[in-house]
Amino acid sequence: MRKIVLACIAALLSSTLTHAQKSEVTYKSKQPYKSWVKMAPKLNDDFFKTKEAIRIGDNVLLYQQTTGGWPKNIYIPAELDEKEREEVLSEKDDVNQSTIDNTATTTEITYLSRLYNATGIEKYKKAAIKGIRYLFEAQYDNGGWPQFYPRPTGYYTHITYNDDAMINVMELLQDIANDKAPYTYLPEDIRKQAQAAVDKGIECILHTQVKQNGKLTVWCAQHDEHTLAPAKARAYELPSLSGAESDNIVLFLMNLPHPSPEIIASIEGAVNWFKQVQINGLKREYFTNDEGQKDYRMIPCQEGEACDPLWARFYTLEDNRPFFCDRDGIKRYDLSEIGHERRNGYSWYNNGGLKVFKKYEQWKKKLKN
The missing domain is CATH 1.50.10.20 (Glycosyltransferase)
Known part of the structure; x- marks a missing residue:
C-alpha cells in the first residue's frame, strides 16, 4: 500500500513539474x-x-x-x-x-x-x-x-x-x-x-440606485461622480438602466452577512425590476450576411421550445424599454437597426438575471433563519 501511495505522489510531482x-x-x-x-x-x-x-x-x-x-x-x-x-x-x-x-x-x-x-x-x-x-x-x-x-x-x-x-x-x-x-x-x-x-x-x-415613480430599480453602467445621476460614457453607452452591470451589484449585496433594512430594500427593488423587464420567447440566430460576414439576429422561439429569459444591456430610464445604440449615439429599439460592427462588437443581451433569481431564493431562506 505504501508503495502505491509513493508512486501516486511521484506521479503528481512529475505532472506538476511538467506543467511548470x-x-x-x-x-x-x-x-x-x-x-x-x-x-x-x-x-x-x-x-x-x-x-x-x-x-x-x-x-x-x-x-x-x-x-x-x-x-x-x-x-x-x-x-x-x-x-x-x-x-x-x-x-x-x-x-x-x-x-x-x-x-x-x-x-x-x-x-x-x-x-x-x-x-x-x-x-x-x-x-x-x-x-x-x-x-x-x-x-x-x-x-x-x-x-x-x-x-x-x-x-x-x-x-x-x-x-x-x-x-x-x-x-x-x-x-x-x-x-x-x-x-x-x-x-x-x-x-x-x-x-x-x-x-x-x-x-x-x-x-445611486435609480428610482422610477418612487420605486427602487437598478443602476446605470456609470453615474456622475458629483450628482450621482446616470451618466453617458462612450457614444453608444447612454444613460440607462443596465441589465448587464446590475446583476453583480445585487449579488454583491446579497453576499453581505448582516444586511441593513436599506440593503434589504435595495435587493428587493432590484430583484423585482429584473422580474419585471425579463424578455421571454426570444433567442439568437446566427447567420452569414450578404457581405459574407458572420452575424446574428434575434428571433422568436419556436412553439414548445425551451428558451431561457434574456435581459437587454440597456433599458430606458423612464419606461424600461430595451434600446440599442450605434456609434452615432442615437437610440434604436431593434437590434437590426444598428450596424454590423456594433451589433457584433458589444454584448446587447445577457442572461445574468438568472443567477440573480437563483441567489435570491437562497438569500431569502437565509434571511428568515
Missing part, C-alpha cells in the same frame, strides 16, 4: 490581454514557487505605475526585449493609464499577493500594498470609484459599474477586510481601511 516546464514556453509568447486576466486567477499554488512565476511577477512590477495602479489591456506575462522594457518604463508616470477597468489593478494585486505568500520576497508585498493604497486613494468621498484615476477629464471620472469595475474592487477589499487568503499577510491598518472603503462603497451603491 510547459508554462515557461506558453506564457512568454504575446497573447490577447484577456488571456492574462483569465489565466491569473486559475494558476495553482505550486505555480507560484516556479521561476516562471517570479519572471511574471517582475513584469507585474515593471508595469506598475507611479500611482500604484496598473494600465489595462496588457498581456503581462509576455517576455519583453530591451526596447519594449524601456517603453514600459517611460510610461510609468503617465497618470492617464492607471485604471480598474477590465480587471486591471485587482488582478495584479492578487497575483503579487499569491507570489509573496509562496516566495516571501518583500518587493512583491510592497508592490501589492502600494496597489491597495492606490485603490484607497482613488475612491471618491461619496464611496464610488472612477474607471481611471487620477485621469482628470472625460467619462473616465464617472463612478463606474461598467464591466463590474467597482464591484471587482469591492470584492477584493472585502476579502482583505475579512483576512481571507491570499491577503492574510496584510497589517491590521490595511484591513481596517479596506472595511471602511467597502462600507463607503455600499453607501454609494444605495445612493
